[in-house]
Amino acid sequence: MNFKPLGNRVLVKIPEEKTQTQSGIFLPDNASKEKPTQAVVIAINESTEGIAIGDTVVYSKYAGTGLTIDDVDYLVLDTEKDILGVFAK
Numbered sequence: 001m002n003f004k005p006l007g008n009r010v011l012v013k014i015p016e017e018k019t020q021t022q023s024g025i026f027l028p029d030n031a032s033k034e035k036p037t038q039a040v041v042i043a044i045n046e047s048t049e050g051i052a053i054g055d056t057v058v059y060s061k062y063a064g065t066g067l068t069i070d071d072v073d074y075l076v077l078d079t080e081k082d083i084l085g086v087f088a089k
Contacts, residue, residue, distance in 0.1 A: 001042075005048075005076060010042075010079055011067070013039060014074075015039070041057060060081075
């Protein structure tokens with residue numbers, strides 16, 4: 001993938017949601033699901049501070065711009081406006 005975020009933006013990948021419960025029940029695609037608010041950072045701009053590739057971030061519920069690269073869904077987030085925090089390693 002050759003995508004470089006500009007300005008104070010980062011590219012994140014949202015983890016896939018589980019479609020099976022611990023007890024083995026498969027959930028249908030139309031089951032009511034909360035929109036995820038955590039993602040893993042895939043790419044950053046060199047000037048971005050406080051966030052590194054591989055970090056898990058928490059972002060606002062309806063933030064970012066969706067982007068599909070090579071049939072994989074990503075989200076482009078603004079570090080100042082959309083990202084609320086980073087999980088400590």
